[in-house]
Amino acid sequence: MSKKTIREALNEALRQEMARDGQVIILGEDVAGGHGGTGVIDAYGGPLGVTKGVIGEFGANRVIDTPISESAIMGAAAGAAATGLRPVAELMFVDFMGVCFDQIFNQAAKFRYMFGGKTKTPMVVRTTIGAGMRTAAQHSQCLYHMFTSVPGLKCVMPSNAYDAKGLLIEAIRDDDPVIFFENKLLYDLACDVPDESYAIPFGEANVVREGGDVTIVAFSRMVHIAEEAAKTLAAEGISVEVIDPRTTSPLDEETILDSVEKTGFLVVVDESAARCGMAADIAGLVVEQAFDALRGPIIQITPPHTPVPFSPPLEDAFIPTAGAVCDAIRKLLK
Amino acid sequence: MTIKAITVPKWGLSMDEGELIEWHIAPGDEVTVGQEIAEIETSKIAGPVEAAVAGKVRRIIAEEGEVLPVGALMAVLAEDSDTDADIDAFIAEFEVQDVSDDMGEDAGAAxxxxxxxxxxxxxxxxxxxxxxxxxxxxxxxxxxxxxxxxxxxxxxxxxxxxxxxxxxxxxxxxxxxxxxxxxxxxxxxxxxxxxxxxxxxxxxxxxxxxxxxxxxxxxxxxxxxxxxxxxxxxxxxxxxxxxxxxxxxxxxxxxxxxxxxxxxxxxxxxxxxxxxxxxxxxxxxxxxxxxxxxxxxxxxxxxxxxxxxxxxxxxxxxxxxxxxxxxxxxxxxxxxxxxxxxxxxxxxxxxxxxxxxxxxxxxxxxxxxxxx
Incomplete structure (x- = not known):
């Protein structure tokens, strides 16, 4: 056991699964050092360095650089999965998924259903999400809510390095297409991560912090915003329970509902979207199934309904903050 | 001098800090050796703190809810004859010792x-x-x-x-x-x-x-x-x-x-x-x-x-x-x-x-x- 960053934890998960199972391959842009390159050991490791060094261990047959063609990456991964490989495709920004919706939404997500369960599609798509990197409107979105709404896809968004490793291993071993969302601002966040392999089951929320006065459900980096708010509020005598669902599909509804039954108040902190996002989805779930437990309105803390601004002050104002969460909860409990 | 320290115990090698959940004693109480005087929660389990020394509680230092490193001063026992100034001096000196005391993570990990x-x-x-x-x-x-x-x-x-x-x-x-x-x-x-x-x-x-x-x-x-x-x-x-x-x-x-x-x-x-x-x-x-x-x-x-x-x-x-x-x-x-x-x-x-x-x-x- 040692402290590892999310980047290191993901790299270790990939190496351990590739060592365990010869069917696991990686493909994407620059994952091996650039298309047409020799793929040396100190390869570039993808735009965010997650696959660094993997080609040195497993060779160019299993770590494949692709052309800059998102639809080709996803189509190749879906086809490879249908033939029995376990591809882990990397797409550097979720924002670019628009050009490969057919491969993901209409092909990979549908294979098992349309072939009557006679085929499996064990592919993983790793991609990055999140504002705060000054990368402007086309490289900063958090589109996990769109994938969550498509049946046949599993959606995973770790908030810490322990979860990142265990969830990626589970994703690779899963027989369905899994979209794995990595927040760009969390890559260097470290915590204790076992050196051994382990898998965290999907659909099991992590109760990050126990509390009795109000429930916060938060995703990916927003878990840390929620925790910061919970610490501030604890000093004021307000006890906050913070739930990190870890996967939005499948979703651990029970943990969320149990918590709201206990606290009576729900705040959802979600960077995905102000409209039709995960916050709205969780709010709908709780209104439908735990209405009698609610003692106040459900608060959705999301960015405004606008593209992510490039202006740094505006981008900072766009992302939900711990201050906003605290203010909302103080008002709610008054 | 009869001033004695009650400190955060070290329960096993992996413990380096604990949260004080509850005090069972208050200033003025007489404490005997082995008496359960507080409840501490570690990352593994909650447990009672037993007094290793006896005497009269003169000062409670640690607050409930506080996370304290192993060896930190929790309370001070002393006789009536010890003055508040003596106790203040003891506390001041103790804190200096605590900083120099090497009971950190490395000691356990090694x-x-x-x-x-x-x-x-x-x-x-x-x-x-x-x-x-x-x-x-x-x-x-x-x-x-x-x-x-x-x-x-x-x-x-x-x-x-x-x-x-x-x-x-x-x-x-x-x-x-x-x-x-x-x-x-x-x-x-x-x-x-x-x-x-x-x-x-x-x-x-x-x-x-x-x-x-x-x-x-x-x-x-x-x-x-x-x-x-x-x-x-x-x-x-x-x-x-x-x-x-x-x-x-x-x-x-x-x-x-x-x-x-x-x-x-x-x-x-x-x-x-x-x-x-x-x-x-x-x-x-x-x-x-x-x-x-x-x-x-x-x-x-x-x-x-x-x-x-x-x-x-x-x-x-x-x-x-x-x-x-x-x-x-x-x-x-x-x-x-x-x-x-x-x-x-x-x-x-x-x-x-x-x-x-x-x-x-x-x-x-x-x-x-x-x-x-």
């Missing part, structure tokens, strides 16, 4: 060691007092099914005052190799003997908990090491049945919600099962190979027919320690242990983990036996 036995990697915690008397026989702690060396959190420190104390992780457990080929009690006992031989230990006091006690008994019966004394805490022995609901529940639980009530069965006071304890066990159970290892042991080692049955009389001193509210191993039948010199103890307000729930009482029984 004591987790590994040894290779064939294709197995065995992890163990090894601690010796600085003034270990020559010829002193080491104490070896063997945890139970699904446990690990951290179960001895509250015992290592006390035993370690006078003896070298080694707590190992059995294969399939803790930080040791998860792959396990022979999960029978005989197999585990042979592995413990091999482990001690690799450490050049010929003779040891064996302390076993639950399934670990069966392993210890098997070591004594097989005679593959010299057992100086045998301490059996809630032992899994022929005659007393192991709650099958616990064994299967522990193996099957995949979520916190499923695991918590299973772990609660271990304790008399279910409140002791903290969120962190449940998380730690879940993290262990998720490791590749653990599910298989537990199955191999449950099928083999804990099947009643596999538990050691003492045909021969054990010649070394034997202590058997039960909890009065054990929900895992209970019953009043004879335990089939034949020993020349055997004492049985029942610890009050303790479940299957008396060495955690009432560590003070268990530590006294153990150290009395070792020092006899």
């Amino acid at each position: 004591d987790i060691r590994h040894i290779t036995l064939g294709d197995m990697d065995i992890s163990y915690q090894d601690f010796s007092p600085a003034d270990l008397s020559p010829g002193s026989v080491p104490v070896v702690l063997i945890h139970g099914f699904g446990g690990d060396s951290n179960n001895w959190l509250f015992n290592q420190g006390k035993i370690g005052e006078t003896h070298r104390v080694i707590a190992l992780d059995l294969p399939g457990h803790g930080l040791s190799t998860k792959k396990i080929t022979d999960g029978s009690i005989a197999g585990l006992s042979a592995m413990v003997a091999e482990f001690l031989a690799a450490l050049d230990i010929e003779q040891a006091h064996l302390v076993g908990h639950s399934m670990g006690a069966a392993v210890a008994v098997q070591c004594a019966l097989a005679g593959n090491i010299q057992v100086a004394s045998l301490s059996l805490i809630c032992p899994a022995l022929v005659g007393r049945s192991v709650n099958p609901g616990y064994i299967s529940g522990f193996q099957q639980a995949r979520t916190r919600k499923q695991l918590k009530p299973v772990l609660a069965m271990l304790f008399s006071n279910a409140q002791l099962v903290t969120r962190e304890l449940v998380d730690d066990v879940l993290k262990y159970k998720r490791l590749d190979g653990v599910g298989d290892a537990l199955r191999v042991i449950a099928d083999k080692g804990l099947g009643a027919g596999e538990l050691p049955l003492a045909e021969q009389t054990l010649m070394m001193p034997v202590s058997i320690i039960w909890g009065d509210n054990d929900k895992i191993i209970n019953g009043t039948e004879s335990h089939h242990i034949k020993a020349e010199n055997c004492h049985e103890y029942v610890i009050e307000n303790a479940g299957h983990m008396p060495h955690m729930e009432n560590a003070g009482a268990v530590n006294k029984i153990l150290t009395d036996l070792f020092n006899d």
